[in-house]
Amino acid sequence: MTDSLSIENVELSAPLPAFDPSLVEIVTDPYPAYARYREQDPVHWGVSALAGYPGAWYVFRHADTSAVLKDERFGKARRAAAASDEATTVKPSIPDAAKPYFAMARTWIAHRDPPDHTRLRDLLRPHFAAGAVQRLRPVVLGIADQLIDRFEGGRSDVVADYAAVLPFHVVAGLLGVPEDDWPRLVDWSIPMRNVGVLTTEQTWRLASEAVTDFAGYLGELVQRRRAEPADDLLSSLITAREGGEFVDDDELVANALFLVFASAGLYTTTALVSTGANLLLTHPDQRAALAGDPALIGSAVHEFLRLEPPLQMTNRTAAAHVRLGDREIHPGDSVITILASANRDPQVYADPDRLDIARRRQPHLTFSAGIHTCFGGPMAALEGEVAIGRLLERLPGLAPAGLAEWNLTGSLRLLRTLPVTY
Template identity: 40%
Template sequence: MTTARTRMPPRFDARDPAVVADPYPTYAALRAAGPLCRMGPGSWGVTRYADVARLVRDPRLGSEFPPDYHRMSAGDGPAGSFFGSIILYRDPPEHGRLRRLMARAFNPALVRRLRPTIEAMVTELLDPAARTGRFDAVSDLAFPLPVMVVCALMGIPPADHEKIRPYALDLSKAFAAIVPESDRPAADRAVEWLRGYLGEILDRRRAEPGDDLLSRMLAATDDDGAVLAADEIVDNAVFAFFAGFETTTNLIATGVAALLEHPDQQALLRTDPALAPRAVEEFLRYDGPIQGVARLAREDVVVGDRTIRAGRVLILLLGSANRDPEQFPDPDRLDVTREDNPHLSFGGGIHHCLGGYLARVEAQVTFETLLRRFPTLTAAGPARRQTDGTLRSYASVPVAVGP
């Protein structure tokens, strides 16, 4: 007697132009078909909230990929070697040591002290719009602000911000699943330049410490007296430019675009500015910058009726999980008043985003300031999606503002 062959899950291509434009109908079809979809060689996508929420905390899944994986992804240059020392791609016990030390240096109290500085930065960036009646939410606000904030966090002088910004942008190319050959030289140059620049700053902080993040990373010790090595500080500070720049840029741009598309939600937020924290959480759920994270199965893992063998890669589709109707009522509706919102846009478990608190503060300050300063926000032209980046993002969101 023979048994019927298990039907293969559907295939998902994240680079399909239709998916890049709007992935959510495809996610809905994938969730309806089952908990898994096929992706690249040896890799599976996880589509449903319950499975993603469980697996993002599962110790059998790791983020530390073999060096050959990073060389295949980013090449043999500085970008490929860089991933071996950053917290994003380390597993226990090294991950625990790095996270404890970095959390002592980069904690909510440090971010709270930075809030007035962020408010002043947002005000300054919006000043030209008050004169001209329009701005681009990407190039004039969401793009420059996070770099300014990360630089302030590290004590980098404002005169160097313009010099750093293009390297921070090129650094994002290194985080593609497979970095195109055409992007690898720029990604390598960005890693090499930022390592050199931050290494020099670190040398100065060693001689004259301050209260900036680099000084605090130098001074951080855990209960066993362990400290961060200089190369660990530099590479994780370089990583902070990506984590603190790309994600926040796209969160702000996506939030502005969402408010332009949903004037009823903009009106709610204007009526009750105290909704800003909830609105930011809803922007993260509704159209999060990070649509998926990769995990390496260190042991066999069962998803649905299929066993994923050790050594395979699972892509946890956060964007799909965040629109799962089994978890979120009316998930395709933007609702800035949504209370129960356990979205997964910052991951979970031991790899929960360390900079999530900073991103939330930046976004809250931005939307509070925008809506307080301008009585109207309307589209000044069609928003354009960024089609060649690693995250879900916009290239341009033109905005007209009331006087």
């Protein structure tokens, strides 16, 4: 018998073309398209973002998206669906250049289902709980000041000189990476910021080289810390490994790498700091409101995250028959929740396309929901508060020095450059 989620059925209007997240017009400005599908066909069968799949279900509304993310019948690992006799036999086609990247990514906590996900979450999440993160505020402030002190010549790029560097310095210090090696982490992050729906063979090759090189470096650091433990996160993870909480060193290394690249910097924090700065530069009324009441920085950060989420969408695989509205989802079907569309749902947010840093807090889905809620969220929010607040405080004359350029990959929405004068 088919179960049904408590989601309102939708009366469909004129048919829409199959949603394709790789179309240039959608990648360039996705929000008008999201609004059309959210209103007319909120659970929509469209073009798969992965070669080899016949298609995918795209979910556009806040209620639907939240329901899918919290429902245990939708998993991250395809093996959950493969256990069913009814599961599809279609497999994604992965370019050869991308295989090293995917081999590493499959081990990350973000791509695991219980019980492996539960084990890793219980091990890693306490290090990024709100209380633990708040103790890092002076550290983040010191790093922000050091980076701003390096600005020179009255002109800078907020992405390259600030937003793409600060979160890596924070998490590298927390993990125990020697300071002389921090620039290498930044260099390895650059090709990974280009991974997405529109990833080219060359980009996959560079991203695969980056994760391979960093994993090799981190493996060597694990051996050094095992011989000479220190007061850092990596030493704590090695102790957990000795206690059997990691399957092996490869799992430890892969998830330490995930903490640096994904959970603590690559996507959310780099994008948050640069996009938040850009939104304030292009909305002088909101910038003035923040200058008049600096205590609004907390709500401002969550408004930036709601309005321009770095990760536009996230995928799940159905492990059972599920009914979404008037749509039947089958085991093995790919289901892609459009977080960025859910965050602009007028059923949840008044005037959802407007930036309002004093907006009453509503549950945005930028950090996902359910068991896969990003445990790096509190750190991202803290770094955003400190980095954006300090940038405006130290450089009150900050102004655009040209158009910001987006790094358009489809699934990720990140600024490539944000030139400013000060």
